[in-house]
Amino acid sequence: MNEREAYWRKRWSELGIEKRDPGAPRDRSFVIDSPPPTxxxxxHIGHVFSYTHQDLIARYKRMAGWNVVYxxxxxxxxxxxxRRVQNYFSVRAEPNVSYIENLDVEAERLRLExxxxxxxxxxxxNFIEMCHVVTELDEVAFKDTFMRMGYSIDWGDEYATIDDKxxxxxxxSFLDLHQKGHVYQLEAPTMWDVDFQTAVAQAEVxxxxxxxxxxxxxxxxxxxxxxxxxxxxxxxRPELLAACVGVTAHPDDERFxxxxxxxxxxxxxxxxxxxxxxxxxxxxxxTGILM
Numbered sequence: 147m148n149e150r151e152a153y154w155r156k157r158w159s160e161l162g163i164e165k166r167d168p169g170a171p172r173d174r175s176f177v178i179d180s181p182p183p184t185x186x187x188x189x190h191i192g193h194v195f196s197y198t199h200q201d202l203i204a205r206y207k208r209m210a211g212w213n214v215v216y217x218x219x220x221x222x223x224x225x226x227x228x229r230r231v232q233n234y235f236s237v238r239a240e241p242n243v244s245y246i247e248n249l250d251v252e253a254e255r256l257r258l259e260x261x262x263x264x265x266x267x268x269x270x271x272n273f274i275e276m277c278h279v280v281t282e283l284d285e286v287a288f289k290d291t292f293m294r295m296g297y298s299i300d301w302g303d304e305y306a307t308i309d310d311k312x313x314x315x316x317x318x319s320f321l322d323l324h325q326k327g328h329v330y331q332l333e334a335p336t337m338w339d340v341d342f343q344t345a346v347a348q349a350e351v352x353x354x355x356x357x358x359x360x361x362x363x364x365x366x367x368x369x370x371x372x373x374x375x376x377x378x379x380x381x382x383r384p385e386l387l388a389a390c391v392g393v394t395a396h397p398d399d400e401r402f403x404x405x406x407x408x409x410x411x412x413x414x415x416x417x418x419x420x421x422x423x424x425x426x427x428x429x430x431x432x433t434g435i436l437m
Contacts, residue, residue, distance in 0.1 A: 151294055151296070154296060155293055155294070155296070158296070158298070163208070163298055164216065164298040164299055164300045164301070165300060165302065166213055166214060166215045166216070166300055166303075167213045170213035174211075174212060174213055175212065175213045175214075175215055176204075176207045176212040176213065176214050176215070177215040178200055178203070178204055178214070178215065178216045178217075180197070180200055180216065180217060180218055180219075180299075181221075182218070182219035182220050182221040182305075182306075182307060183220065183221060183288065184221045184222075184224065184226045184227070185220050185221060185222040185226075185227050185230075185280075185281045185284045185285060185288070186226035186227060186229075186230050186284075187230055187284065188287075189287075189288055189291050194291075194295060197292065197295070197297055198295070198297075200216075200297075201216075201295075201296075201297045201298055201299075204216045204298055205298055208298070214298075215300070215303070216298060216299050216300050216303075217299070217300055217303030217304070217305065218289075218292065218297075218299045218300075218301065218303070218304055218305075219304065219305040219306060219307060219312070220281065220284075220285045220288065220305075220306045220307065221307050222277065222281035222284075222285070222306050222307055222308045223306075223307040223308040223312070223313065224307070225339065225342060225344070225346060225350055226350065227277055227280075227281060227308075228273075228277070228342060230280060231273065231276050231277050231280050232265070232341075234276075234280055235251050235266070235276055236251075236255075236264075236265050236266060237251065237265055237266045237267070237268050237272075237273065237276065238265040238266070238267050238268070238341070239267075239268055239269065239270050239272070239273035240267050240268075240269070240270075241270055243267055243268060243269045243270075244269055245269040245271045245272060246268070246269065246272060249268065249272050249275075251266060254266055277308060278308070281306065281308065285306065289301075289304075337351055358382040359382065360380040360381065360382060360432055361380070361381055361382070361384040362378050362379070362380050362433075363378065363379045363380075363381060363384060363387060363413060363437075364376055364377070364378050364413060365377055365378075365379060365393065365410040365411065365412065365413065365437075366410065366411050366413070367405060367408055367409070367410050367421070368408070368409055368410070368411055368418070369408055369409075374408075375405075377402070377405070377410075377433070377435055378433050379393070379432070379433060379435055379436060379437050380432030380433045381432065381436065381437065386437070387412060387413070387414065387415065387437070388412075388415055390412050390415075390417065390419055390437040391417075391419055392419050392420050392421075392422060392437070393410050393419055393420070393421045393422075393435060393436070393437050394421070394422050394423065394424040394426075394427050394435070394436060395421075395423065395424070395427050395429070395434055395435040395436070396423065396424070396425060396427040396428070396429045396434070397423035397424070397425060398429075399427070399429045399434055399435075401434060401435075402421075402434065402435050405421045406421055406422060406423050407420075407421070407422075408420075408421050409421065412437075419437075
């Protein structure tokens, strides 16, 4: 199998089947905006599954007479790469640390007598240099895997999001969006990385199940500013009580139908919040009513 893979890899390269025609008209060009895989250590079956679909389309379009533009890049300018480099070298970047030319991490760790689990604090520029070292190693392995898969990628258009050209394009695009009024600032909940001090996308976050416990919180129900009854919310997140802006239960839950349209008052904070029905509420969870 390895011999046949090597033969066809060489044969396709000699034929140049993946090469695009830079002089072809735009209306006869089929451009594949292939999302660059994140350089974070290893490819997996999901990558192979996804890029195989793209390659099937690319080959079909070439056979149909289209000029196929099929580039490939590496997403090595994001949080997963930073995290990998941080763990790989056991380092952490700080903006106020001075740059050390030709930094030898192990020698510096010995000089500072750092323990096995202690991170070496380095400058931002030293950290970027380490990113280049690790990503170049990963990208060689990634590229070899893609070539072994036989993908008809035009490697003449290879790029990396950390290189100067890609960063310049991204920055100019952001400025263009800002000038057109498409960029705005908004106060809203977000996921925050306490180490890197940056917002984190949902795709970068892993859910982990942990054991917890329900805590009962009693709410008072008021009508015309007079208390009329009370109910109990069982929650695993009592610390969110201060942020409560409403209480809800399932519209078919007979226990709480009489409360809809009324207001409750949060204990301790005395905030007046509405009680309303929602089909998203699970009658079997906790006491059936949630904040």
